[in-house]
Amino acid sequence: MSRPSLGLNLRTGRVEMVHGSGGRAMAELIDRLFAQAFDNEWLAQGNDQARFSLPPGRVVMATDSHVVSPLFFPGGDIGSLSVHGTINDITMSGARPCYLSAGFILEEGFPLADLKRIVDSMAAASKAAGVPIVTGDTKVVERGKGDGVFINTTGIGVVPEGLDLSGDKAQPGDAILLSGPIGDHGVTILSLRESLGFEADIQSDSQALHTLVAAMVEVVPQIRCMRDPTRGGLANTLNELAKQSGVGMQLFEKRIPVREPVRAACEFLGLDPLYVANEGKLIAICPQDRAEQLLETMRVHPQGREAAIIGRVIEDPHHFVQMETVFGGNRMVDWLNGELLPRIC
Amino acid sequence: MKYVDEFRDGDKARAIAGQIRVEADPARTYHLMEFCGGHTHAIFRYGIPGLLPDNVKLIHGPGCPVCVLPIGRLDMAVELARRPDLILCTYGDMLRVPGSGRVSLMKVRAEGTDVRMLYSPADAIRIAQQNPDRQVVFFAIGFETTTPPTALVLEQAKKLGLTNFSVFCNHVLTPAAMHAILNTPEADSGALQLDGFIGPAHVSTVIGSAPYEPFPEQYAKPVVIAGFEPLDVLQAILMLIRQLNDGRCEVENEFTRAVTREGNAKANALVARVFELRKSFEWRGLGAIPESALQIRADYAEFDAEKRFALTQLEGRENKACECPAILRGVKNPRDCTLFGDPCTPDNPLGSCMVSSEGACAAYYSYGRLSDSTKGESRIPAQEVSA
Numbered sequence: 001m002s003r004p005s006l007g008l009n010l011r012t013g014r015v016e017m018v019h020g021s022g023g024r025a026m027a028e029l030i031d032r033l034f035a036q037a038f039d040n041e042w043l044a045q046g047n048d049q050a051r052f053s054l055p056p057g058r059v060v061m062a063t064d065s066h067v068v069s070p071l072f073f074p075g076g077d078i079g080s081l082s083v084h085g086t087i088n089d090i091t092m093s094g095a096r097p098c099y100l101s102a103g104f105i106l107e108e109g110f111p112l113a114d115l116k117r118i119v120d121s122m123a124a125a126s127k128a129a130g131v132p133i134v135t136g137d138t139k140v141v142e143r144g145k146g147d148g149v150f151i152n153t154t155g156i157g158v159v160p161e162g163l164d165l166s167g168d169k170a171q172p173g174d175a176i177l178l179s180g181p182i183g184d185h186g187v188t189i190l191s192l193r194e195s196l197g198f199e200a201d202i203q204s205d206s207q208a209l210h211t212l213v214a215a216m217v218e219v220v221p222q223i224r225c226m227r228d229p230t231r232g233g234l235a236n237t238l239n240e241l242a243k244q245s246g247v248g249m250q251l252f253e254k255r256i257p258v259r260e261p262v263r264a265a266c267e268f269l270g271l272d273p274l275y276v277a278n279e280g281k282l283i284a285i286c287p288q289d290r291a292e293q294l295l296e297t298m299r300v301h302p303q304g305r306e307a308a309i310i311g312r313v314i315e316d317p318h319h320f321v322q323m324e325t326v327f328g329g330n331r332m333v334d335w336l337n338g339e340l341l342p343r344i345c
Numbered sequence: 346m347k348y349v350d351e352f353r354d355g356d357k358a359r360a361i362a363g364q365i366r367v368e369a370d371p372a373r374t375y376h377l378m379e380f381c382g383g384h385t386h387a388i389f390r391y392g393i394p395g396l397l398p399d400n401v402k403l404i405h406g407p408g409c410p411v412c413v414l415p416i417g418r419l420d421m422a423v424e425l426a427r428r429p430d431l432i433l434c435t436y437g438d439m440l441r442v443p444g445s446g447r448v449s450l451m452k453v454r455a456e457g458t459d460v461r462m463l464y465s466p467a468d469a470i471r472i473a474q475q476n477p478d479r480q481v482v483f484f485a486i487g488f489e490t491t492t493p494p495t496a497l498v499l500e501q502a503k504k505l506g507l508t509n510f511s512v513f514c515n516h517v518l519t520p521a522a523m524h525a526i527l528n529t530p531e532a533d534s535g536a537l538q539l540d541g542f543i544g545p546a547h548v549s550t551v552i553g554s555a556p557y558e559p560f561p562e563q564y565a566k567p568v569v570i571a572g573f574e575p576l577d578v579l580q581a582i583l584m585l586i587r588q589l590n591d592g593r594c595e596v597e598n599e600f601t602r603a604v605t606r607e608g609n610a611k612a613n614a615l616v617a618r619v620f621e622l623r624k625s626f627e628w629r630g631l632g633a634i635p636e637s638a639l640q641i642r643a644d645y646a647e648f649d650a651e652k653r654f655a656l657t658q659l660e661g662r663e664n665k666a667c668e669c670p671a672i673l674r675g676v677k678n679p680r681d682c683t684l685f686g687d688p689c690t691p692d693n694p695l696g697s698c699m700v701s702s703e704g705a706c707a708a709y710y711s712y713g714r715l716s717d718s719t720k721g722e723s724r725i726p727a728q729e730v731s732a
Contacts, residue, residue: 320714328355328359329391329392337707
């Protein structure tokens with residue numbers, strides 16, 4: 001099966017148009033980079049599609065495209081982020097993630113060493129999560145038509161019997177839980193912007209949450225819904241859930257965990273941490289009488305050590321999310337208005 | 346966070362709010378204008394109206410830099426941005442303000458022009474150095490707070506001998522706008538109800554408290570300069586109520602940790618070296634106000650975008666139904682505008698006051714609709730209020 005090498009140099013080489021043309025150069029890139037890194041039985045079949053069976057249960061599918069800039073940041077890179085992001089989208093339904101696909105859009109001239117770093121990071125994230133990347137695609141666009149690399153990942157998972165989580169199931173009286181401090185990812189990305197020139201002692205929270213979710217749904221299968229507050233942050237995600245369920249929400253600012261450097265950076269930049277992106281946190285809504293048990297379960301898991309009950313679902317025909325501020329006043333937490341931040345996921 | 350959390354303390358807030366309720370005379374109404382958009386934002390973000398008795402009314406002033414810029418000046422920036430090989434740099438909020446025909450800088454950027462958002466004007470210098478073959482224009486807006494940084498980059502550009510950098514200057518002056526508010530036909534006819542001012546925080550760190558002294562003297566309006574933290578605002582409201590109750594009328598300074606009577610002498614000297622008074626400048630809502638804005642001095646003429654590109658003043662087309670002008674004069678409330686909430690929202694702003702988080706309409710929309718829906722009644726279960 002071995003082909004003669006075309007001289008692909010993963011240390012000093014760059015992406016060329018020929019790497020996306022479908023010919024031998026593309027085959028060599030796939031063999032020596034993607035197949036070696038992702039290495040699994042489905043990819044080894046060498047087909048244009050992956051064939052697999054799934055355990056019984058309802059199948060869920062999610063897709064996510066990643067265009068983060070910069071590509072590398074403290075706590076992760078576009079590769080690990082693209083694996084975590086899709087795993088989290090699947091797992092918020094209570095599902096166990098099973099398989100991933102990966103589509104790459106590469107810009108001509110992109111250093112192959114950087115690409116290798118990204119692919120290795122994806123492979124490590126996928127192996128750590130136990131969710132293999134079983135099929136993929138690579139395209140190359142001309143220099144200036146992309147931004148180094150864009151990655152789309154799609155995932156498939158299976159919901160265990162007895163679970164039925166959905167964003168339309170929140171009910172007045174339910175408790176709202178958050179798995180940990182907000183804003184780490186967004187502030188990390190912002191602090192790297194050339195024009196800001198400040199350093200924050202903080203790193204992205206990018207992580208796959210499926211083991212935390214598995215522990216949560218096992219103990220409290222009555223969880224109504226979960227969602228990861230990515231773009232638009234906690235504020236936007238709660239507004240989405242409030243609208244979907246036709247309810248209002250009452251939050252308590254003093255219970256919402258925010259790390260000190262994140263608070264300071266937000267203060268400096270005039271941002272509200274409620275609207276800053278996260279890539280490794282989740283919101284769960286559950287019946288009030290199971291909230292303490294769910295909180296304990298989350299706090300035992302390393303990804304939920306700083307979990308908190310941050311508010312409750314209330315009746316409200318306007319579907320407003322409101323918050324008692326640390327100052328004692330009550331204010332509305334509206335949807336995010338306009339967005340001037342750089343690409344963050 | 347040190348020096349921040351102390352000024353957001355809920356217990357102290359309740360204590361001051363309690364004192365306001367005790368001291369506010371139920372037989373009268375107090376109409377207090379917070380001039381500055383930074384205060385408007387803090388007032389809504391921390392839910393201050395809910396802590397005040399009904400007879401203490403806050404009127405939102407014109408101190409929101411993007412709100413008061415007339416459409417014609419924005420149209421001039423749009424025209425600049427459309428010139429070939431030009432990079433237009435400005436602050437984030439400015440990008441979303443709709444100009445004539447609802448063309449914003451954001452829309453112009455989508456057309457393929459090079460419009461960049463800055464956090465600091467110093468970045469505009471760096472962009473000019475990195476792009477020696479292109480003209481770089483900094484679209485400068487704002488009150489006295491943002492003026493010294495613009496002056497600094499003009500001095501720097503001169504020192505560096507940059508030939509591709511210039512500033513489109515739209516810096517305006519706070520005291521001039523306060524005079525204008527008190528001289529409108531509405532003020533003369535009594536339609537403007539205004540008993541005193543909450544004076545700006547950051548602006549006052551630069552200009553000091555002395556420039557406010559004419560307001561008690563000439564117009565019998567007390568001024569209390571306040572910081573931007575919510576406790577500052579509450580304390581300033583209490584101080585204004587006390588002045589009005591005592592029949593006193595003076596400039597008081599709540600923000601003593603940052604504001605002196607003389608202000609920042611170094612910043613003022615820098616501004617004076619680079620800028621001079623404009624004879625007259627058009628303000629949205631307030632019309633042309635004499636000596637209310639700055640222009641670049643002749644010594645720096647080569648860095649004046651209006652001269653370099655021979656810009657001519659444009660006449661902007663206002664949306665006739667938009668109440669921004671009356672809201673900026675303090676005579677209307679955002680809820681009085683028929684466009685408010687539908688179709689004008691922060692995502693689809695028709696007027697400038699709906700763009701910036703410091704604008705009265707955006708603050709009402711993002712934070713204030715709640716109090717409309719609850720009519721002031723808190724629906725927080727009692728046991729959770731101080732949880």
